[in-house]
Amino acid sequence: MTDSAHSRLRTRWHTALVAARGGAEEPDPLPYADNLLARWAEPQRRYHTTAHLAAVLDRVDTLAGHAADPDAVRLAAWFHDAVYRPDRSENEERSAVLAERALPEAGVPSAVTTEVARLVRLTVTHDPAEGDANGEVLCDADLAVLASGPKEYAEYAAQVREEYAFVPDEAFREGRAAVLRQLLGLPALFRTPHGVAEWEPRARQNLMTELELLSGM
Incomplete structure (x- = not known):
């Protein structure tokens, strides 16, 4: 900083x-x-x-x-x-x-x-x-x-993986996928009017994309 x-x-x-x-x-x-x-x-x-x-x-x-x-x-x-x-x-x-x-x-x-x-x-x-x-x-x-642009979201996902570097790859993929499915299962990720209008659609797309990538590894 x-x-x-x-x-x-x-x-x-x-x-x-x-x-x-x-x-x-x-x-x-x-x-x-x-x-x-x-x-x-x-x-x-x-x-x-x-x-x-x-x-x-x-x-x-x-x-x-x-x-x-x-x-x-x-x-x-x-x-x-x-x-x-x-x-x-x-x-x-x-x-x-x-x-x-x-x-x-x-x-x-x-x-x-x-x-x-x-x-x-x-x-x-x-x-x-x-x-x-x-x-x-x-x-x-x-x-x-979660509603970041593609590059920023990829950086976020990579940083999360780095924080859990002590977790083996397969275990991390399983755990991360469970988190993503839990988030996608929520009726709404965001509750404020701004969040619902501006962030919800892109966030869901990012989560689904990451989950697909994890499933394909």
Whole structure:
């Protein structure tokens, strides 16, 4: 990540955190940003990197008008993969617990902290309840990569494989195909009006194409 990209992310964290705590500038938001950015830059990551974080934040901004509390969603985006080890389970739960520990220390009200942790846990299933506007925004923002152009989607799929390099090829193909079939089996991948209109058709085509490629290997 370049220095300018790092600086922009620190600024985005500062803005979201200060807004979530009602405009208070203390305690200093930036040490929390640096801790999170260090997590997102860990060497085992190939897809779940600071680039993914920035992309999810961009998509949250696109969908912000649909959210009940956009700043809580932005904080949830920061935490949703803050703990990430592809060889371990419960990454989402560990990330939610991190939010529950860090946000009160950072001066965030308890109600906002609870909402952020709830949203992080929701990324296990990406299946928000009807009317859960904040959940719809976060889940759509996280899954929007599925609607990338062909080159970008191929890069995403390759990065996912790199994160699971410790898994033998056949086992990875079986596991990845199961994930793709589960996603394709959902009534809808996206819940926000923008996601349904702009991302759903291309995402389904990308998933079907990847599944066909895996099946032909």
